[in-house]
Amino acid sequence: MLIAGNWKMFKGPAEAGAYCRALREAELGSCDVVVCPPFVSLAAAVAALAGTEIAVAAQNVHWALEGAFTGEVSAPMLRELGVYGTIVGHSERRQFFGETDETVASRVRAALEHDLGVIACVGETGAQRAAGETEAVLARQVEAIAAASPGRGQLVLAYEPVWAIGSGKTATPELAQAAHAFIKTILDVPVLYGGSLKPDNATALLAQPDVDGALVGGASLEVESFAAICREAA
Ligand code: PEP
Numbered sequence: 001m002l003i004a005g006n007w008k009m010f011k012g013p014a015e016a017g018a019y020c021r022a023l024r025e026a027e028l029g030s031c032d033v034v035v036c037p038p039f040v041s042l043a044a045a046v047a048a049l050a051g052t053e054i055a056v057a058a059q060n061v062h063w064a065l066e067g068a069f070t071g072e073v074s075a076p077m078l079r080e081l082g083v084y085g086t087i088v089g090h091s092e093r094r095q096f097f098g099e100t101d102e103t104v105a106s107r108v109r110a111a112l113e114h115d116l117g118v119i120a121c122v123g124e125t126g127a128q129r130a131a132g133e134t135e136a137v138l139a140r141q142v143e144a145i146a147a148a149s150p151g152r153g154q155l156v157l158a159y160e161p162v163w164a165i166g167s168g169k170t171a172t173p174e175l176a177q178a179a180h181a182f183i184k185t186i187l188d189v190p191v192l193y194g195g196s197l198k199p200d201n202a203t204a205l206l207a208q209p210d211v212d213g214a215l216v217g218g219a220s221l222e223v224e225s226f227a228a229i230c231r232e233a234a
Pocket of ligand 1 (some may be wrong): 164165171178194197215216
């Protein structure tokens with residue numbers, strides 16, 4: 001079971017360091033734990049978690065090693081910092097920053113080639129679900145990622161229905177299970193659930209047979225609630 005905290009654009013280096021020092025003292029149970037701070041806070045998180053089993057991952061990575069790509073960060077740069085992996089294709093990147101299946105695939109390929117673990121996100125919008133397009137959308141997104149990861153490497157997927165992210169509307173355990181099972185018919189890797197997961201709804205979601213962990217946004221920002229979710233997973 002893997003529990004990853006996506007901090008989004010929260011916590012600068014000082015706050016990240018304090019959070020990680022508190023996290024290393026917290027009771028987390030026996031699951032795998034990853035925190036994903038903003039780029040500027042990665043070094044502080046790596047330093048604060050040194051010598052622990054808690055891993056640090058970025059929220060995105062570029063496909064080139066270096067070059068004229070203002071505002072981007074490459075896989076070797078992340079490796080140099082001691083970062084273990086990265087999220088790719090989060091719906092906020094797809095919605096607000098023009099990320100496409102093609103750019104997501106390029107980022108996944110580069111990250112895996114440079115030995116970064118990848119949490120690649122997929123998920124349908126509310127309108128797509130209402131129109132009966134969920135499986136078609138998931139198939140398109142997952143197939144693009146599958147084509148970019150022939151050897152798989154350290155790849156996990158995150159099923160994050162867009163309508164559930166930050167909305168308080170969690171997928172039912174049955175809906176999440178059905179989506180995860182469908183995704184695994186296309187790409188058989190662990191699949192995390194993400195979307196308004198909190199300590200009080202984590203148990204039922206994480207108990208589903210094809211839910212292999214969680215990508216947690218809002219509820220990962222406080223050590224107490226993130227640690228409580230980790231304990232539920234364990
Ligand atoms: C996310 O952004 O990956 C996420 C799951 O957010 P939240 O838990 O806040 O819905």
